[in-house]
Amino acid sequence: MNDIKLTKDGGVATIAIDRPEVLNAIRYKTMLEIQQALDEIEKDDDIRVVVITGAGEKAFISGGDISIMAQGSGYLNVLHEVPAGQQIVNNIEMFRKPIIARINGVALGGGTEVAIACDIRIAADSAIMGVPEIRLGIIPGYGGTQRLPRLVGAGKAKELVLTGDHISAQEAYRLGMVNQVVPKDELDEAVAKLCKKIASKSPIALAMAKDAINYGTQTDIRTAMNIEARAFCCCFGSDDRVEGMNAFLEKRKPDFKGK
Numbered sequence: 001m002n003d004i005k006l007t008k009d010g011g012v013a014t015i016a017i018d019r020p021e022v023l024n025a026i027r028y029k030t031m032l033e034i035q036q037a038l039d040e041i042e043k044d045d046d047i048r049v050v051v052i053t054g055a056g057e058k059a060f061i062s063g064g065d066i067s068i069m070a071q072g073s074g075y076l077n078v079l080h081e082v083p084a085g086q087q088i089v090n091n092i093e094m095f096r097k098p099i100i101a102r103i104n105g106v107a108l109g110g111g112t113e114v115a116i117a118c119d120i121r122i123a124a125d126s127a128i129m130g131v132p133e134i135r136l137g138i139i140p141g142y143g144g145t146q147r148l149p150r151l152v153g154a155g156k157a158k159e160l161v162l163t164g165d166h167i168s169a170q171e172a173y174r175l176g177m178v179n180q181v182v183p184k185d186e187l188d189e190a191v192a193k194l195c196k197k198i199a200s201k202s203p204i205a206l207a208m209a210k211d212a213i214n215y216g217t218q219t220d221i222r223t224a225m226n227i228e229a230r231a232f233c234c235c236f237g238s239d240d241r242v243e244g245m246n247a248f249l250e251k252r253k254p255d256f257k258g259k
Contacts, residue, residue, distance in 0.1 A: 001033045001036060001037065002029075002033070003017065003018060003019055003026075003027070003029055003030040003033050004016060004017055004018055004030065004033045004034060004037060005018045005055060006037045006040065006041075008044070008046075008047060010199075011046060011047055011048035011049060011195075011199040012047070012048070012049050012050070012051060012192075012195045012199065013037075013041045013044070013047045013049075013050050013051070014050075014051040014052075014053065014102075015034060015037045015038075015050065015051070015052045015053070016052075016053050016054060016055045017030060017052075017053070017054045017055060017060075017061050018055040019055075019065075020055060020056045020058075020059075022062065022065055022067070023054075023058055023059035023062035023105075023106060024054040024055060024056070024059045024060065024061050024062055024111075025061065025062045025063055025064060025065040025066070025110075026061055026063075026064060026065065026110050026111075026114075027064070027065040027068050028081045028084075028085060031084070031085045031088045031089075032088075034052075034088055034092070035088045035091065038050075038091060038092070038095060041097065042095070042096070042097070045203075045258060047097065048097065048098075048198070048199035048203060048206075049097060049098050049099075049100065049195045049198050049199045050095065050097055050098070050099040050100070051099070051100050051101075051102050051191060051195065052092070052099060052100070052101050052102070052114065052115075052118060053101070053102035053103075053104055054104055054105060054111075056104075056105075057104065057105065058105045058106065059104075059105040059106040059107075059111070060101070060102075060103045060104055060105055060106060060107040060111050060115065060127065061106075061107055061108075061109075061110055061111030061114055061115075062106045062107075062108055062109075062111060063108045063109030063110050063111055063132070063133075064109055064110045066136065069136075082141045082142075085141070085142055086141070086142055086143060089113060089114060089117045089142045089143050090117070090143070092114065092117045092118060093117040093118075093147075093214065094210075094214055095210075096206075096207040096210065096211075097203070097206070097207070098119045098120070098198050098206055098210065099118045099119050099120075100118060100119065100120045100121070100122065100191060100194060100195065100198075101114070101115040101118035101120070101121040101122070102122060102187065102188075102191045103115055103121060103122065103123035103124065103127045103129070103169070103178065104124050104127070104184070104187060105124065105126065105127055105128075106127070106128050107123075107127060107128065107129045108128065108129065108130050108131070108132055108166065109130075109131060109132060109133055109140065109144075110142050111129075112129045112130060112131055112144065112148075112177075113131070113140060113142035113143050113144045113147070114142070115129070115177075115178075116143070116144075116147045116148065116151060116177060117142075117143060117147065119210065120179050120194065121177070121178040121179050121180075122178065122179060122180045122181075122182065122187065122190050122191055122194065123169040123172060123173070123178045123180070123181050123182075124169065124181075124182065124183070124184040124187045125169055125170070125181050125182065125183050125184060126169070126184050127168075127169040127172075127181075128166050128167070128168065128169070129166070129167055129168075129169070129172045129177060129178075130160060130164065130165055130166040130167055131144045131148065131160055131161050131164070132164035132165070132166065133161075133164065134161060134162060134163070134164040135164040139161065140161060144161065145157070145161060148160065148161070148177075150217075151175070151176050151177055152175045152176055152177060156175060169181045200253075200256075201256065202235070202238070202240035202241075202243075202244060202254075202256040202258070203240070203256065203258035204234065204235055204238045204240050204256075204258060204259075205235050205238075205240060205241075205244075208231035208232070208234050208235050209231070211227070211231055212224075212227055212228045212231040215227050216228060238259060239257060239259040240254075240256045240257065240258065240259065243255060243256060243257070244256065
């Protein structure tokens with residue numbers, strides 16, 4: 001993998017977009033490498049939490065690589081690559097292990113789209129977000145026109161998409177696009193703290209909770225409640241449920257195995 005770096009530390013895997021010469025802009029090859037990393041992480045039962053970030057200090061993902069897009073690739077190539085890239089972003093959203101976006105700098109266009117597909121987003125106070133594709137004569141193509149309205153409402157999403165305006169991390173927090181904003185020198189500590197807290201939970205319960213929310217929010221309330229009930233039953237049949245309840249009764253910390 002050339003466009004990203006995959007590292008593992010304890011129960012946390014970090015996928016860092018590593019193209020500093022273009023502020024970590026993504027191309028189709030980058031997306032394929034992200035999927036390759038996810039496939040590897042999925043097979044590693046020791047990994048409980050995933051972090052997606054940008055290498056260096058300046059950028060999370062600055063957007064799509066305009067130097068490549070400006071060359072044009074023909075309608076048929078774009079018709080293949082955009083849906084394929086969308087599917088990889090969808091896979092980030094639906095990944096069975098929790099994914100945290102560590103937004104360490106500029107997160108524009110595809111950067112915002114990747115970030116809002118993650119489960120939880122922590123941003124440095126210097127970060128900038130937005131979907132400025134309209135300035136280039138195109139529109140967001142990795143879910144920005146779909147996930148953004150679900151986060152901030154249709155009216156605000158239209159404003160951001162149609163103007164292409166950039167917003168501060170603080171404004172992104174106010175709108176619900178990020179969960180936390182912290183001083184840049186405290187970003188690593190905040191991410192590590194959250195990773196540790198989540199990693200201590202049952203992998204089965206984490207996966208079922210994600211499924212219940214992800215699938216439930218896409219349907220009517222009665223269907224969603226049925227999805228939740230089935231996910232609850234999956235948890236109830238696990239060894240982790242036995243361990244969790246016994247640990248509670250015995251007043252000790254649970255040792256979840258993901259079984």
